[in-house]
Amino acid sequence: MNESKSSLTLYFAWVVSVIATLGSLYFSEIKGYVPCELCWYQRIFMYPLTIILGIAAFYNERYIKKYILPVSLIGGSISLYHYLVQKVPGFAAIKPCVQGVPCNVQYINWFGFITIPFLALTAFTLISVFMILMYREDRK
Template identity: 70%
Template sequence: MKNRIVFLYASWVVALIAMLGSLYFSEIKKFIPCELCWYQRILMYPLVLILGVATFQGDVRVKKYVLPMSIIGACISIMHYLEQKVPGFSGIKPCVSGVPCSGQYINWFGFITIPFLALIAFILIIIFMCFVKGEKSEQ
């Protein structure tokens, strides 16, 4: 039981850091989020609340809600990252208003962008949830 709580807690911390990081970029650094960034936020922000409540109540059944949201978020992050880094993908879904989705506010080490950071967060949450899933639930 204790290991399940550790993985829930780790997932919650990852989601919390991702949320605070995105708020830092938009509210402090004044980076305007593009359309795909908003979709990733829509999937990440609720995970902070869902995983936080689940962690402090010890509810491992939350994985059935967290996994689909994380997988969809990871797919959007991959699409967004490809749109930024692969020239052929930039014309597939052009942003209709505001900041272009192919724009890169940060580009650390030549490959780390904001969608890449979101992808890492979603992947970590998926991995932690799989470890929770692998253990038998006590009834």
């Protein structure tokens, strides 16, 4: 991958993390949706990506992928589990949220399948794909 494509890949990953962070803040601070326990875990993994990817994009630090990819994959796994808790009845019984808002609450349900954890899963997946693309190109 030439230098400009690598820079764009890093920049796009940062843009995705910024949109995800601002989206989660919009839902909680403006719309008033109280985050559940699993939502907080997803935020714990997404918010630092915004800062780290922003710095990496500014300095065009390609080696950041080895730090970003594991964080993104773990966050995506939490999002996938949360989405399954919301959409598959059997998953909610495995470990229900015990404090605050239940994790199976769907504040949004656009087109019958797009929920907040689905949006987070999409963001984590895109960031992971961008990091894998950078990794594959660096190996060439």
